[in-house]
Amino acid sequence: MNYLGPLWLLLSLLLVSTQAGADPQTLRVLAWPGYADADLVARFEQRYKVKVEVTLVGSDEALRNKMAEDRGGNFDVLAANTAEVHRYADQGLLQPLKPEQIPHTANQLTRFRDYSRIPDLVVAQHLYAIPYAWSDMGLIYDRQQFKQPPDSISSMWDPKYQGRVLAFNTSNHNFSLASLSLGGDPFHIPSAEFARVSDRLIELRRNVLTFYSLPEEAADLFRRHRVALLFANYGRQQLKQLRDAGADVGYVIPREGALAWLDCWAISRGAKDTRLASEWIDYMLEPQVSEALSTRQGLSNTLQEPDDASSASPLIWIRPVEDDRRRAALWQLIVSGERPPLVETSP
Numbered sequence: 001m002n003y004l005g006p007l008w009l010l011l012s013l014l015l016v017s018t019q020a021g022a023d024p025q026t027l028r029v030l031a032w033p034g035y036a037d038a039d040l041v042a043r044f045e046q047r048y049k050v051k052v053e054v055t056l057v058g059s060d061e062a063l064r065n066k067m068a069e070d071r072g073g074n075f076d077v078l079a080a081n082t083a084e085v086h087r088y089a090d091q092g093l094l095q096p097l098k099p100e101q102i103p104h105t106a107n108q109l110t111r112f113r114d115y116s117r118i119p120d121l122v123v124a125q126h127l128y129a130i131p132y133a134w135s136d137m138g139l140i141y142d143r144q145q146f147k148q149p150p151d152s153i154s155s156m157w158d159p160k161y162q163g164r165v166l167a168f169n170t171s172n173h174n175f176s177l178a179s180l181s182l183g184g185d186p187f188h189i190p191s192a193e194f195a196r197v198s199d200r201l202i203e204l205r206r207n208v209l210t211f212y213s214l215p216e217e218a219a220d221l222f223r224r225h226r227v228a229l230l231f232a233n234y235g236r237q238q239l240k241q242l243r244d245a246g247a248d249v250g251y252v253i254p255r256e257g258a259l260a261w262l263d264c265w266a267i268s269r270g271a272k273d274t275r276l277a278s279e280w281i282d283y284m285l286e287p288q289v290s291e292a293l294s295t296r297q298g299l300s301n302t303l304q305e306p307d308d309a310s311s312a313s314p315l316i317w318i319r320p321v322e323d324d325r326r327r328a329a330l331w332q333l334i335v336s337g338e339r340p341p342l343v344e345t346s347p
Helices: 004-020 038-048 060-072 082-090 103-107 153-157 171-181 191-207 215-224 236-244 274-284 287-297 324-335
Strands: 026-031 051-056 077-081 130-136 139-142 165-168 210-212 229-231 249-252 258-268 315-317
Touching: 026 060, 026 274, 038 051, 038 274, 060 077, 060 082, 077 082, 077 274, 082 258, 103 274, 130 236, 130 274, 130 287, 139 153, 139 236, 153 171, 153 191, 153 229, 165 171, 165 215, 171 191, 171 258, 171 324, 191 324, 210 215, 215 236, 236 249, 258 274, 274 287
Parallel strands: 026 051, 026 077, 165 210, 165 229, 258 315
Antiparallel strands: 077 258, 130 258, 139 229, 139 249
16 A cells, blocks of 8 residues: 555645744844834735834934844844944945845935935945935924024023923934034044033033933923923924924024935845845835825935925035044943043044
8 A cells, every 4th residue: 555645745734834834034124213114014014925023223322232233133124324334334234235126216316326426325336225214403493482593503502591402312413513513523523622522512411401312202301391492313303293293393404504314224234135125125215105204204205305495405414423432432421421531542
């Protein structure tokens, strides 16, 4: 009697059953708040029959810490600004992209497709990121407390508003702002100037209510503590949040110019499936997804020109800084209430 036929059939049925019950593939996404909303994630999961695991971060420092864990091996695709992209590419934490696997780049505005003209996207002749969203980082002010809109970054240091100013808890941007307020280069602070810039940040710490981390936190603090002035690290996303909540607020680009960021999607060195990661980036560039980003978050996408005149404002696109480790070490002392040494050597 031949048992091979029934045995083979049984094994085949067991194999099919095992495959049917197997967990779906997981795409691990590292992003900022508002970049991977649940309904958009669910649509991607349904389309590609995968599971998406989203981890959110609220600062460049938090993003760096996440990327430092297992040297990027815990994530497949991430959102980061151009300066951070350059940093991760130099550290070998990213994979070069294949634009042909991201066909929706053809829908982007011309200036976002000319990668050679956007600093920090191309490193060592390899493309490492695709532009996704951008915003200036202006000042949000309470119209009831300002007879005239503030016109300078130095308004954050005005003792008239002591305890009613909100700033963002980050080292790089705060050193850049302090340097800019003193008339210096925001991204390349000479060693001899660090003491003066640090003192400027100590003055800021004494003037602010607190340093926030997430836009929702800032919106809550703004409403509960009658805040007069807010440095909008998340840009017009925060302006929209406050206006949606009924706050009577305005938004200005200070005369010194506004720091501005361009966030991009990149693929981590630890990506398990680079094609699936590319499909995520391509999905993010679909018109309805990019439009949802702008409608819900108030951020500019790379497919449409903004309705306002922000693109004509004096913007200072963020760049890699002279020594981010030094800035981070000094900032930890400043924000904790300690005075940094008068002479600080680079780590």
